[in-house]
Amino acid sequence: MKIRRVIIASFVLIISILWAQQIELPKNPLQGQIVFEEKQCIECHAIGGYGGTEGPDLSQELYFGSVLELASIIWNHTPQMNRKFRQLRMDRPQFTQEEMLDLFGFLYYLRYLGEPGSVAKGKKLLEAKGCKVCHAVAGKGGTVGPDFEQLQQYDSPLYLVQAMWNHGETMQEELKKSGMTFPTLTGQDISDIAAYIRQATTGNVVIRMAPGDPTEGKTIFRDKQCENCHLVEGKVKKVGPNLSRIELKKGVTEVASLMWNHGPKMLESMKKESIEWPHFKTNEMADLIAYLYFLGFEDKPGDEADGERTFTAKGCTDCHKKGGGGRGPDLASIKRFDSPIRMIQLMWNHASEMEDLLITQNKELPQLSTKEMRDLYAYLRKMTQK
Ligand code: HEC
Ligand code: HEC
Ligand code: HEC
Ligand code: HEC
Known part of the structure; x- marks a missing residue:
């Protein structure tokens, strides 16, 4: 019991520090490698030649942008990835916020190690x-x-x-x-x-x-x-x-x-x-x-007003309505909406259900650019703080 209380206390402490700083930094960026393997990304993606070949080798490509640049790339590939998941009869992994932070920290870190010397x-x-x-x-x-x-x-x-x-x-x-x-x-x-x-x-x-x-x-x-x-x-x-x-x-x-x-x-x-x-x-x-x-x-701050426009233009309002009543929940009710990582975590976890619903309406999952991701974050953050 005591240990658990200490863990919870330090967890709360860490969260509140991160909150105050507004930057989320992974403590050990290599931690995300474990997540990468446990969530089976490795089944389809190699890192430096080691891993699956269904998707691209993630150390060869340039995903070294900010959190939301990376989020935009991953989000936009969701439909193709989902198709592969179904083909290979794999379960689509779900993430906690901490796991998502570790994973993103790891992907961002790949380039860090640089080229070997001669x-x-x-x-x-x-x-x-x-x-x-x-x-x-x-x-x-x-x-x-x-x-x-x-x-x-x-x-x-x-x-x-x-x-x-x-x-x-x-x-x-x-x-x-x-x-x-x-x-x-x-x-x-x-x-x-x-x-x-x-x-x-x-x-x-x-x-x-x-x-x-x-x-x-x-x-x-x-x-x-x-x-x-x-x-x-x-x-x-x-x-x-x-x-x-x-x-x-x-x-x-x-x-x-x-x-x-x-x-x-x-x-x-x-x-x-x-x-x-x-x-x-x-x-x-x-x-x-x-x-x-x-x-x-860390991302540059987005624009709330543009975020609201994106939210409508991308059809999010079709399912997420103020006060509820849509196919999806009223997003103003999301708890602890405190970081871009949190947004990605929620969107990733719900992407299959969103996609399934969209397929029944003969629509595709909307693509989101980095700017749109940043604006959406600014907008949703404001909405959830009311
Ligand atoms: C079942 C196979 C499969 C699994 C598992 C999988 N992916 Fe993918 N992923 C793909 C495929 C296929 C693509 C290429 C999609 C495309 O070309 O649009 C892709 C694309 C990507 C891209 C963009 C690559 C690019 O060059 O633009 C990223 C980043 C990515 N995946 C990350 C992940 C992460 C992180 C995980 C683990 C949570 C994961 N993937 C799990 C199959 C998979
Ligand atoms: C007394 C002032 C001072 C302190 C203290 C100082 N810096 Fe600097 N730093 C400068 C100045 C002035 C420049 C620009 C130098 C130039 O133009 O060549 C600079 C340049 C840099 C750059 C290169 C930035 C670029 O534009 O490419 C880095 C990185 C940097 N500092 C890191 C650090 C770190 C890390 C510390 C602490 C260990 C530190 N600095 C402490 C004054 C300082
Ligand atoms: C003009 C003379 C001079 C040149 C040129 C020079 N160094 Fe040094 N270097 C020194 C001195 C003197 C020390 C020891 C300084 C001290 O004791 O504080 C030192 C210390 C070092 C150390 C630390 C050694 C230790 O014991 O911890 C390294 C590493 C080093 N130099 C690398 C380089 C490299 C790489 C270059 C070329 C890019 C270079 N140095 C060029 C004079 C030089
Ligand atoms: C076709 C309907 C549909 C569309 C369009 C849609 N969503 Fe969703 N969304 C859902 C459903 C259904 C859920 C709940 C899924 C679940 O509980 O697993 C959800 C959940 C979410 C969640 C997590 C909410 C929570 O409380 O955990 C977020 C964040 C979200 N959507 C954002 C968006 C954004 C941003 C857009 C526009 C780009 C969008 N959604 C478009 C149906 C949709």
Whole structure:
């Protein structure tokens, strides 16, 4: 009993925190892989070549938009998917809101892991970017910085980035002293260098890239004073760019490279604002980058008035009438309509019944664009709050 009460209490706490933030962030984006398998998506869809072939491989396509962009894609394929479900005599899965969040977090996350690095390119890059002026590999090269051979714990791109970042201030001073320019890096460069270092090191410890916890990352973003210069929402102008406005829907190493490349300017403004160069330990960089990455997961707000028009134009009012009396329920009575994920969960769970009813009227399930999804959410949210 006690355990259950604790679970419920923490659940309520989590929900209320999410509510206050308006952003829903999955704690561990890889959790959704379990949902993906349990709900049998894997029977028809592969991820990176592993899984069924009835539907497209979901890691090959570009579904890395916001929650409602993803929702629009899935919704619009519902009729074809339903047909396959019937053909294969599979039950159409139902979702709880938490499962839906995990699933969407997972699909969004697929791209995050990025492209694998190339050892050969990494080797060339260490020369081309001037790293070897100061660093050696197995004794060959400069001695200003440490030998890469000792860096076995940095074989994951995230650990490499974290270590580079931590030494960023010293490295920049050394660069100035020797009159060298700051080496900018693309995301692919970082993957390649990590691949090379992984191969060059003598150790055989395999450290997998920790996925990063976006909710932790949000705390780190505040604790490391990133917030002093960067907004992620809101309009007030700050010293650094608003990070939710820039395209951070990229792989992990690309997000890392953005930070790295802006390092020198950031250091300058940090000195001006008397903020110390932030250092990261253990999994902090991974969490922080996961958070930045997930900023693109949140949707821009929709337009309530357009949502009301969409609701009529798409025929939702044929079945959902104010005060009830239609084939479907009055949507104003939905409880806990607190997030786009909630809307998707409800719509997914009811899609078969909606479709069956529509078929009897010789109509098709209406297609919904991202904008229409966003507007519908704004409209339904307002409606359910009355
Ligand atoms: C019974 C087979 C089947 C199952 C199970 C299934 N799908 Fe599909 N799915 C399909 C087919 C077939 C398509 C392609 C439909 C089309 O071309 O319009 C598709 C399309 C999609 C698309 C859009 C792909 C694109 O390229 O536009 C997404 C996203 C998707 N499914 C996600 C899921 C998720 C998430 C699950 C698990 C809840 C799931 N599917 C379960 C058969 C299935
Ligand atoms: C001008 C000299 C210089 C150049 C060029 C340079 N570094 Fe460094 N690097 C250093 C110094 C000095 C340190 C150690 C700083 C410290 O102890 O705080 C360091 C530390 C590091 C570390 C952390 C090592 C540890 O022990 O944790 C990594 C990783 C690293 N550099 C990678 C690179 C890469 C990759 C490049 C090329 C893109 C590069 N460095 C270019 C001087 C340089
Ligand atoms: C003292 C102010 C300041 C602090 C603190 C600061 N930044 Fe920045 N940041 C900037 C400025 C200024 C730029 C733009 C630099 C440029 O244009 O090269 C920037 C750029 C960036 C960019 C690249 C944005 C783009 O447009 O491509 C990222 C990502 C970033 N910062 C993340 C962070 C993170 C994460 C933290 C906390 C660890 C942080 N910043 C702390 C001032 C700051
Ligand atoms: C042909 C009739 C029909 C149309 C058209 C229709 N729905 Fe439904 N809808 C239903 C039925 C019936 C249910 C209840 C199904 C159930 O209980 O499983 C439902 C349930 C829902 C629910 C979940 C309500 C709850 O309380 O759980 C939502 C949200 C919803 N519909 C949204 C929409 C939207 C948005 C549209 C327009 C794009 C739409 N519906 C169009 C028949 C329809």
